[in-house]
Amino acid sequence: MNPQVFREYDIRGVVGRDLDEEFVRRFARAMGAYWVERRVKRVSIGMDARLSSPVFRDILKDGITKSGIDVYDLGLVPTPVMYYSLFRLDLDGGIQITGSHNPADNNGFKIALGKSTIYGGEILKIRDIMERGATAEGSGSACDYDIVPEYIDDVLSRIGACPRRLKIIIDPGNGVGGRTAMEIYSRMGMDVKGICLEPDGTFPNHHPDPTTAEGVEMLKRQVLQDKAHxxxxxxxxxxxxxxxDSRGKPVYGDMITTILACEILKKRPGEKIIGEVKCSRVFFDEVRRCGGVPIMARVGHSPMKARLHEENAALAGEMSGHIFFNDRWYGFDDAVYAGARLLEILSAQQDPQAVFDSLPKMHNTPEIRIDCPDEIKFKVVKEFAEYARSISDECVDIDGVRFTRDGSWGLVRPSNTQPVIVLRFEAETDEDLSRIERDTRGYLDGIIRDLS
Structure with missing residues (x-):
């Protein structure tokens, strides 16, 4: 058993090498033991479109019901729909079978206990149960449950009137978001066109990651070709x-969160709004200007969700596009719902593009990922952090290191889901941006060479 598959927020690996049917059988029995120990009675299972997902789903159902737990099989659904089932059906837990934005040969498991996903030490407890071979015995039942119509109706019941019919393009990247997004946005009154709609675990058109240039290139071309909003x-x-946006420019998760936050703060001034260490300075400045209390947190959908509830914040968002609403929603990250809330705002404007254009401008990079083996990535970041403290005006080390120098800032942090180190940079001029990125990458390359 490869210990590297037990990651900070989920279990994830390469199918056939890290995750095979025997692994999933052991995992299913371990989940049964883990849940039974915590008095779990009923759970849901959802899955994404990856080719291995149906087989893994069947193995999970078998192992979990043999532990005495009832299973609601949601079928092919987005991860947020599995989260939704926890509230709608008042379940005790759930598993989403998904490789998320990882390559097509990957798959994995996001795990919920109660109404929240587990992470960190709780993931390692499941690994320990698997290693010990502990099981629970019982006789649970399994049933199929199509919760998608209820989810769609619930989303629409929470969205206000949309005065303007906007022309929009959606691209679920041959993942599982197309069905819900197409129906919700169409019923909101939008003129919706979809590309890459068919769920296909080989991802034939492009990698399913809307935070990368390659992942949105088809979407960008279609927006410009159709003159969409x-x-x-x-x-x-x-x-x-x-x-x-309508000019073909990417709008990252931190700026989407900024727009959503400023709208929420019109009605709920003084609310806490959470961003993470990759977020632009603009996010923190704008939340403060709009009357909110910005909070910087560590990256990760599970710790962000926990922090949202801990602070009782109205909204939390990551640059990676995970956006969590504690305002007119249940507090979990949901991209289709976030899109609906954004469309609600834009449709009320005479010029929707002006909403994006009005954001203060900084020169920044997208999220940059440099390859670094899992075995050394944490050591690399630790060594770089020591260097950053010696040259910076300010350092924040809650998640990797975010360092500020002469008005520019950089971030170096180990990914918790991939064998990479994540970087981001921001400055007031292109020249300053190039300098801080060049200096940082040069120093990092030296550390990686030394430790490899």
Whole structure:
């Protein structure tokens, strides 16, 4: 058993090498033991479109019901729909089978206990149960349950009137977000066109990640060709959103969150709004200007969700496109719902593009991922953080290191889901941006060479 598959927020690996049927059988029995120990009686299972997902789903159902737990099989659904089932059906837990935005040969499991996803030490407890071979015995039942119509109706019941009919393009990247997004946005009165709609776990058109240039290139072309007001992209399991404006420019998750936050603060001044260490300075400045209390948190959908409830914040968002609403929604990250809330705002404007144009401008990079083996990535970041403290005006080390120098800032942090180190940079001029990125990458390359 490869210990590297037990990651900070989920279990994830390469199918056939890390995750095979025997692994999933052991995992299913371990989940049964984990849940029974915590008095779990009823759970849901959802899955994304990856080729291995149906087989993994069947193995999970068998192992979990043999532990005495009842299973609601949701079928092919976005991860947020599995989260929704926890509230709608008042379940005790759930599993989403998904490789998220990882390559097509990956798959994995996002796990809920109660109404929240588990992470960190709780993931390692499941690994420990698997290693010990502990099981629980019982006789649970399994049933199929199509919750999607209820989810769609609930989303629409929480969205206000949309005065203008906008032309929009959606791209779920051959993942599982197309069905819900097409129906919800159409019923909101939008003129919706979809590309890459058919769920296909080989992802034949492009990688399902709307935060990368390659992941939104088709969407960008379609927006410009059709003269659409905007494009909305989703990752493979539709818990992350990316946006292309009418000029073909990407709008990252931190700026989407900024727009949503400023609208919420019109009605709820003084609310806490959470961003993470990759977010632009603009996010923190604008939340403060609009009367909110900005909070910087560590990256990750599970810790962000926990922090949202801990702070009782109205909204939380990540640059990666995970956006969590504690305002007119249940507090989990949901890209299709986030898109609906954004369309609600834009449709009320005479010029929707002006909403994007009005955001203060900084020169920044997208999220940059450099390859670094899992075995050394944390050591690399730790060594770089020591260097950053010696050259910076300010350092924040809650998640990797975010360092500020002469008005520019950079971030170096180890990914918790992939063998990469994540970087981002922002400055007031292109020249300053190039300098901080060049200096940082040069120093990092040296550390990686030394430790490899």
């Amino acid at each position: 905007l494009g909305i992209g989703f990752d493979g399991d539709a818990d992350r959103i990316g946006v292309i």
